[in-house]
Each structure stands twice: as C-alpha cells, then as structure tokens.
Amino acid sequence: MAPTKVQIKWNKQTFSEVPLDTTGTALTFKQHVYELTGVPVPRQKLMCKGAWKLALKDDDDLSKLSIKDGAAVTLIGTADVVKEPVEKVVFVEDMAQADQAKTGAILPAGLRNLGNTCYLNSTLQCLRYVPELRQALNRYTGTGANEQPFLTNALKDTFNLLDGNTEPVPPMQFVMLLRQQFPQFAQQSRGHFMQQDADEFMNELLTSLAANLRDAYGLPSLEDAGNFVDALFGMEVEDTLSCAESEAEKPVVKRDHVRKLVCNIQGGAGSDVKINYLHEGVKLALEGTIEKQSEVLGRDAVWNKTTRIARLPRYLCVQFMRFFWKATPDSQDHAGVKCKSLRTVTFPETLDMFDFCNKTLQDRLMITRGRDVDNILGKDSKKKGDGLGGDGADPEAKGEESSGNGSSEEEAALQAALAMSMADSVDEAVPPAPCGPGLPIDFKGLYELFGVVTHKGRTADGGHYMGWVRQKGDDWLVFDDEDVSECKTAEVLQLSGGGDWHMAYLCFYRFKGTGGVADEKGPSREGKEGAEG
Template identity: 30%
Template sequence: MVFTIKIKNAGKVQDVTLEDTDTGADFKLKIQHQTNIPTDKQKILIKGGKLNDDSVVKDLNLSQPVMVLGTPNNNINKVEIPKQVFLEDLNQNQLVKVSDEPSGLVNLGNTCYFNSSLQSLYRIDDIREGLKTANSTNSFVNSLKRLFDMMSKKQERINPTLFLASFRENFPQFSEQDNHGFYKQQDAEESFSQILNVLLESIHMKGKLTINLKTESKCLALPEEPVVTGQEDALKLMCHIDIKTNFLRDGLLNGLKETLIKHNDTLGSDAEYEITKTITKTPKYLIVHFVRFYWRRDTQKKSKILRKVQFPFELDISEMLDESIKPTKAKFRDDLRKIEKDNFEMVRDFKKAKKDDSLSPLQQQEEDQLKLESIKSKFEDDFNSLLKEHNIDEQLDSLTENPSSVYKLSSIITHAGSSADSGHYQSFAKDEGDLEDEHWWKFNDEKISRVSRDKIEQLSGGGESDSALLLIYKASGL
C-alpha cells in the first residue's frame, strides 16, 4: 500500500511517497533524492524522538509535516528511485519479473549450503503444498512452514534467521564454529537430507520420495550357494564416481552393485559377496546424489572429486528396474511419450501464434495464461485417460508413484571449490512457467537470475567451478 508523508525543508513543503514496508533508511534515501541533502547529513525531527534506519515508517506518528534540516549537496550522485507504476502500464517482460521472480535468501555468514538446500526443497511441489496445510506440533516444521509462506509471496529477499536458529538447535553439528567464533561452512547434501528426514513423517512425504529396492547377495567363493534376496529402502540413488565414470548412468549402475566381505557359515570364514540391487518402486520424486566428497586423512578435510560427469534433463531408469516391474513401466513410458509429443506441438503452436495488438499488456498476459491453462488441462485429461488404459485407479493429482520409468530434471544443488567445508553452494531450478524447459532460475543466496538450459549443461563438473552435487528429478508428466 502506498501512502504520502509531507516534509518541510528550506521553507518548502514537499510530498514523499512511501510504501508499507519502507524503513527509515528508505525514507532518508527518498529525502536525498528530492532535496539533495546526503542521508548522513540529514537531521529529521519527528514527534517522539529520532528516526532510526530500521524503523518501519508507517508505524510512526507522522501526521504532521516532518522537519528536515541539512545542507544540500548539488553535486551529489542521485540514487534513482523507482517510479511508482501500475501493473497495466508494464510491458510483457516487466510483468514476468513482477509475477514470477522467486525469493532470494540472505546469507547469514557461511550459510549458502543452508540457502541452497531450502531453495531446492521449496521446488518440490508436494513439500511446499504439504507444509501449507500441515497442522504440526513440531516447532521446527512450523518454523519452516512460516519461511516457505514468506517465500511463496515472492519477496525480493528474505532473512531466514528464525528457521536457521531452529535448524541449528535441532541439528547441533551445524553450529560448529572456527577459532574466530564464526560459523563454519557445511555440506549442503547433509543439510538437505536432515531437513528432508523431518518432513518425511511430519507431512507424509515418505511414499513420494522413497525408492524400494530388491537386494540379491551372492557368495563369489561358493557360486553354487542359493542367492539370498532381501529388500531395502533409500531416499537417494548414489552416483559413485571413478576414473571410468563419464555419465550419470554409469555412476548409478555402479551404485547399485557392490562387493563386500562378510562371514560365510559353510566356509567357516570370511568371503567376498556381490550385492546387486534393482528398483521395485519408482517414487514421484527421485533424488540423485553425486558422491563427490571423501575424507582425506592427511588434510583432515572432505576433499572433492572434480571429475566431469554429464547428467541428462530426462532420465530413463528402465535398465535399473527389477524385472517384476520393468515391462509395465516401459509400456507406460512409450504411451506417455505420444501424448507428450502432442502437448509439445500445442505449446509450439502457442509460441508461434501472433499476439493481439488490441490487447493491453495485462490483458495479453491474462489471455496467454488462459491458453496455457487450456494446454495443461488437455494434457491432464490425456494423462488420466492413459492411467485408465493401464488399469491404474488413481488420478494424476493423487499419484505417489511414477507410473513410467522416466523423470525430468527439476532442480540442482551445486558446489564450487575443492572441499565440502569451503567454497560456495548454489541451487538452480527449472522455471515452471516455461513449458519448453529452456529457462531456469539461479539462486545465489539473495541474488536471483535467469539462466538458459546451456548453463545447466555446464554444471557437470570437471574443475573447481560449479559442479552438480544433488539432482532432484520429478516423474515425467506429473
């Protein structure tokens, strides 16, 4: 809400336009713009005492003109004060910025690991929506709920101090300080995982994120022994990196097979066992962890594997599936690709369509939004029809499992540097408003910018620059 305050300076009364959230510092800056009196030279007389920089102006008693004293400096470089404009007056590019740009998070001192974790968790639709309706007695969950509520309002920058305090209280390992009393840099993957583990139970996310695996254990020294089968759950697929790992697929397949030593009763001694895992349930969201950090005893630090490992925007995990589900997942995948092709052609036609010059920017935005909603609605109808054809009783909006084997990349947490406890973490997320997946958001703490798909492809590593650490995929079509 905009309001006006009168100031009196050099015998003249002038109007200063402010907004509800403006502080004393903002007020002084606008006075400088109108009077040329530098902010540090201003003497502002208000009823009740001094105007502090952090005071919220609308809460002060300013019904009478405010007296401003000070000597103007006509050579001062004026700070440009944004002119008040109405939504109807903005062009299309400005409208996108106003309506779509997400919130940044202030770095509170080596908290980029924390901010990047929060931005990626916020991009998981079901976590965001689940927190909105959560009725929890857990203060940690409620604190995160309040923070996400602030982020949903798309403020320019948000200070996450309250949730950071709750986070460190619940996980004291993130309160570690150096010899100078400063909080240390931490591992974003550990931060992400700790927060996620709390949310799994509190907002019932377990079914949408948990991977079910079948394990087969075979003794290599006694191949005639029966294979022992079992089951286990995981929240992430591990991409193990060695000198032969060039692509995500290679690392994931390596992560589903391991060799270990354990006691064999028949031999009466230890023996080598090969453990093979296959996926028996494909969750709605698939989290992939590049295992880039390892502990070096000589430096007493988590060092980083700098090898370049390419990852796809579309991940098909069919060769990692158990034979019990592979045929049905592959059939749904092939049928889904047909309706996705139709959807892509509709989006392409929409992009090529000529704009109506008789519409205002706001009217054009509303018209475009209606067309996009129509395209989305048709896709949802086609998807629900496909579920019926495959005898799946659920609807699109209630699915917790991926009916196919294909996932689309949704967000990324990256690390720049050579060790986990130094360097810089950032996150990147797909712009959900872009149906062609060409534009992404880059979250560098409070600094938010748009980047192209080409930039995302450069996050595969190969040096100390930004390297993907966590990938969050979402089931194709969901």
C-alpha cells in the first residue's frame, strides 16, 4: 500500500507531497519532519483539521486517524540554529596537482633539463623565491610600444606553471625564446647545446626584464633607479679616482649603477693576497688601479680606484669570480683556456654591508645602528672585558665574523650613539633617509642569505649547476633540475669550495629589517661531471 502524501506548512514554507506511512508511528513521522525543517521533535506541534484533535502526540496510532491524501498539516515550532557543515577532510593524495602544490605539504616542482640548461634552471629557482619580482611579473601587461614582452611573459608563465604542479616542468617556451633573443645561449657542439655561464644568463635576463618592468609594481617608489629591476637588485656606486703619481691631480668622483657585487678570488701558490672570506674578495674587487690620462703630468698615469656603494638594494647578488682565462703561450695555437678556481672562500649567513658603503650612506646607517651598537658589533661588555678582537684573539675567528665589523665601524657606531644621546630621546633624533628603494627607515645594512647557485666540476664549459633556496628558518630546498630535496643551513654554508663538490658561484641575499627578513614565504602569485648540464 502506497504511503499517504500530505502537505506541511511551516511559517512561510510549504513542503508538498511529504510521505506519511499510516502503518508507522507518529514519532517516526515527526522524525521525518525534523529532517525536513530542522525543528526538533519535542518542539513540534503538528495539527491537521479533520484528522486529529489538537497537536499530534508521539504515541498516536496513525492507522486509526482520518488522514486523507493531500491533507494540509500545520507545523508550529522553532528550528535549531543551522550549523555550518563540518569541513570535509581531504587528503593530499586526493587533491589535484595545483591544490597539492599550494598546500606546501609536498616538495615543489623542479625544472626539466632541456639540454645543458642546468645554468638556467638553478638561477630561475632562486629568482622564483623573490616575491616582489613575482608580483611585478603577474601585474605586467606587456603593452608598451617599445617593449619585447615575450621573454618576460614566458618567465611569468614558467613560474606560474611551477606553482601549480608537483611534477617537473619543462620550460620549453622560455628556453626557446631565450635562445632566440640571445643567440649565445643556442651555441652547439657536436649537435648538442653547450653548457653556459649562470652569471651571464642572469645578467641578460635582468637586462631584458629591466627594459619591460618600468613601474613600481608595489614598491613605494623607484626613486632614481629608473626601472623595477634596478630598484630591486641594483646598486648605485661611487667611484673615486686619485692619481698615484701626482698629488696635484684632483681626485675624480663619478657615479655608476651595478646589479651585483663581485668577490675576487686570489691565493694560489706565490700569491701575496689570499682570499679566504667573501668580504675580503668583495673589498678586493672594490679597490684597484687603472691607467688614465693625467692633465697635470700630460700623459697616462696610474690611478687608484676606490668604489663604494651609495644606494643599497632590497636584494643583493654576489658573484664569486671562479672562472678566469689563462694564457697558454707554450701551446700550438696560443688560444688560452678557461680555468676554474677551486679555492675555499667562506660566505656568511648574514652579510653586513656597512664597510662597503660611502660616507653618506654610512652616516644614514649609523643612525639606526647606533641605537643597538652591541648587537651590531656582536659584542657585549663582558666580551669587551675579555679582550676579544685584541692581539690575543684567534685570527681565524676574526675572519669568520660578519663582513665589515672592524674597529672603524665600532668607532663610528659609538660616535653615532653619542650623537643621538644628545637628543632628549631617541624619537627626537632626525630620522634617516631610506638607504634604497623599498628599504625600511630602520634598515641597518644587514642581509640574510636565501639562495645559492652552485657549480660542480673543474671546467667553465662543463660541470653542473644546482640551486639552493631557503624555505623557512633553517630549512632549505635543493633544486637539481627535476629532482628536489631538502637540506639545512649548515649544509649550504659548506658550499665554499676547496674540492670537486658543489661550490657557491652566485649568492643571493635579502634585506633584514626589524621584524626579520624580507620574506620567508614560498613563491607568491599576486651534480655531474664532464659536459653534464
């Protein structure tokens, strides 16, 4: 026998053709009403004219009631507060690839090697973790009349593909456009693409991006940088030339712009200069001699050249000058050969740029550094009392300190602190001008290591490049083309050279502010010998 169907009216709602089994109990029918309306059984008052008197009771026998098909049943009662549905647990393995990549629960995707493209893959993985660059690329429209947006758009697409995948991504479009725009990266030998220099690739890529990214894209301003790339990576340097052969010759001061610092490497057999630490090599690269016309002497003369930084960037790249050209006068063709320096050069986790800045920039930095002199110098009163840094200090320990922490800085820091103490309070001290586009007012000139491109092998035209990127805190990711693994900071700091293992070639640093580093999050949307690559 088919169940009787009734119509239930509740407030302004009407439920039609609700089945009512007259062979069942009233309580069963009320439970069904609860499922429809959310009104609990104890609160229900069900009334039906001609079928039963007053409200239906739980123990009423429905078979003895005069319930006709289509009868109108009125419900009075308030429903329970509707609860939000409990979020269904979704396991990572059940998610789509794009959702898996977003969770961060699995390792990010690597880049496939498309024929000795490890130089490219390793560099892109480091740049991928610069959130400001990602934001600029995603905002870029490529509509300028004089722009060649193809490589810039291809870079944006490659990064976004990496974000949405867990499997290795082949950067075919980017590599094809790169080789078209810069034919040197399409060189072949015996039918195979040749290994290239990661530093040369980064230089060409940044130059191409700088021509297109002309807006601030989220930075407070470009200041005098001229384009987004130079605002993010560029430095303004001040070159001072003084004639070594005539004191009567006036010094010449000029300004220039660079996108990286170079760490010169010396220290072979018979060398008077031995570079063991990054800051020593950078200082060596910033000082030297050139030949230049002297108006006083009326001839070419030797000039001393000293370079200091006048504007700092948010992100700092340091290239280790590992590859050099060696003359071969005794060979048949006298062509010379490319060589690689394997010397161990230690690089710090925190890089202090103070000693590499000009006087004007040092004065700005000292206003903020003077507020916390002990922390900047890495010393407290007890250590000073113990005589650290004096004649009895370990010379090896001295070299391992962050670059730029010398006696000259200590004196400057103390002078700045004394000058600030003349004010009634620290807040009354004159706030310093920014040290560069997008740098905080309280910036102290400190940078944290977040990316490294390494090279393994003994030749510039061979070997293998890998990328090492800080994920968060002490956790790092190692990008060996399509293979991605994890490591710790201590392992990264061991990539200093001295053998046939991977050694740092490019080091990427990001500014450190009062609240920590620039960004420790992942990408944001708004080793093999011979000729391996």
